[in-house]
Amino acid sequence: MDLDFTEKDEAFREEVREFLNEKLPKRLSDKVRQGQRLTKADMEEWHAILNERGWLAPHWPVEWGGTDWSVVQRFIFETETAMAHAPRVVPFGVSMLGPVLIKFGTEEQKKHWLPRILDGSDWWCQGYSEPGAGSDLASLKTSAVREGDHYVINGQKTWTTLAQCANKIFCLVRTSKEGKKQEGISFLLVDMDTPGVEVRPIKLLDGDHEVNEVWFSDVKVPVENLVGEENKGWTCAKYLLSYERTNIAGVGASMAAFERLKEVARTTRRNGSALIEDSLFAARMAEVEIDLENMRTTNLRVLDSVGRGQTPMAESSMLKIRGTEIRQKITALMRRAAGRYAQPFLDEALEGGFNGEPVGPGWAAPVASQYFNNRKLSIFGGSNEVQREIIGKSMMGL
Template identity: 70%
Template sequence: MDLNYTDEQRAFRNEVRAFLAEKLPQRLAEKVVAGKRLTKSDYEEWHAILNERGWLGVNWPEEHGGTGWDAVSRHIFEEETTAANAPRIVPFGLNMLGPVLMAFGSEEQKAHYLPRILSGEDWWCQGYSEPGAGSDLASVKTTAVREGDHYVVNGQKTWTTLGQHANRIFCLVRTSREGKPQEGISFLLIDMNTPGIEVRPIVLIDGEPEVNEVWFSDVRVPVENLVGEENKGWTYAKYLLTHERTNIAGVGFATAGLASLKRIARNQMQNGRPLIENPVFAAKVAQVEIDLMAMATTNLRTLAAAAAGQAPGAESSMLKIKGTVIRQQINHLARQAVGPYAAPFISEMLDEGSNVEPVGPEESMAVTQTYFNNRKLSIYGGSNEVQRQIISKAILEL
């Protein structure tokens, strides 16, 4: 995306490109391009490569092992890694829990957990949503009852992304039923290997068990795993969600998706001419590109404010809405571009080493898989409808 970069920023972009050309395994990039399923070892391999270079904690201060980058550097890095088809960085430890621990965790928790997030020794998942508490997160019913030096946890979490790979989970639990629902929630760090925890996969429309149910039956969690104060977890949960929603904007993913859309539209023919030359289709592509450029600018402003110590407020809700809508629009246009080849969907094709032959152009499989998977974008992290309510209250005071 064409912004007015300084010579130093252009030099950094070239440095990132050189690093990716040398260190990004071609096998991983090819899997991302083809829409193949990434394994746990795939994610861990890329995580380790970035950590070795010191480029993993892009939103962390240097004192905790992060890059200390400013907003523009982070934007450049995200653009280049997605353009190079690098695997996404699993966000739960790095982009969600890490900032919460830095802001509210004890010195012991920071010293223990932050290095393990960077090293990959801990793979975290997020225990927020429940069957009756999704966007209405204050309705969580999973309980944690204090018994001596432990909390005893009982309940259920759902839509736990990549929970099948995780060895730890950060959870919102109810520790009190007095007062408003928000006032009785605490933030717990739980070892997934503790007796009483069961992970049950939820198979999505693309055949991938990407999300899970996590059940807790008399799970004993040491009291020192409480983050901050008991019954103050709602404050920490909101802080985490503002960071999550900002990241969900996915400027880099949208930029890479737009480039892929243009490539597909140049290759697909309509009435003997490339689809991109169809004025109606070209106008749709141009509009989504304009929207993306505007969102990228807003994202930079928000990231800069966060880097200055300001937690994003309603701005993160704005970015969550616009970012997810833009990505879904790009997915929709790409699916339109491949036409009838978007219809076949053979789940086994997404597995590495599959011998199933693709139906139609090679890119059609990735287009369809991405389209289906990204339908969730406007729901998770707080549905877009709820985000509009947050905006109306925080900015319009309605």
């Protein structure tokens, strides 16, 4: 056994680092590092930079603008970009819809939609969850009725992340009430400018506007916007949920967050000595660090098996569960590190370019908000309970 990357992979890492060094605007990495809010323009800017280099959608086939990177190279890319505090690539178009279109879309659909994802013409959001269909996604009720050349959609989606930025939404809709509930679902592409689409903001507990309700009343969608076959949308949905989960553990993001935590624990003093010398705090840090190192190797083992042609199911779920737990623990430690200074809420300090006087430690302003916001990690993308069901079924046959 050998945990070292090959020379070729190390050369690739250098190439990625060089690119980040040259092209990642400091203004953006500062915001990410300090936990400040990114604007739509910030995210678009980073997308455009990646696209210019041809690295926006590494997991797509080369013919559609992707790369021929190995899974290990993709892991290196994810890790390096996260460690450099690059903004996260908004996943809805690039990582979710793109692969579905490549797998199930018609030639026309691919030609029309894929370039628009890359060049930023379209910002997609995901119309999956409904008020009554969360973990039990297949019980969704938003209906699409075929009328001539159109489907007419009625219903409501919820927890739609960044719908306020999007001009397009891909939706799971019910096209049949016959048979098993999974068998009457279709996958539709909807222009958000169509009459009858309404976005209503949902404010989250940290005060931020990140998710929305999306309402549909008699929304007409041309039939050519159906992806895959009618009533076979569940296949697309499952593919989307299982695709590209090999980096779902967010090892890079956790490594970056842990580095930040270490930095903070070295400088912050508690009762006269550095926080990192506080035996209880240090033990908590060590526990997470060990888990993260283990996770990194677990992740690489999964990548290795994918590289040899296997399709991970239970393994992806394991990566998701433990990966999100680790990220949540790190944000909880940042909150602890701030002591009483976790509590002040300085809204203006969460905006980029803030150069006012901080309250207490300069890094403390976003830590409580991030801790509360990161509760979402174990809820979205299939809650960790749902992931455990998947492991039980696919790995254990239970």
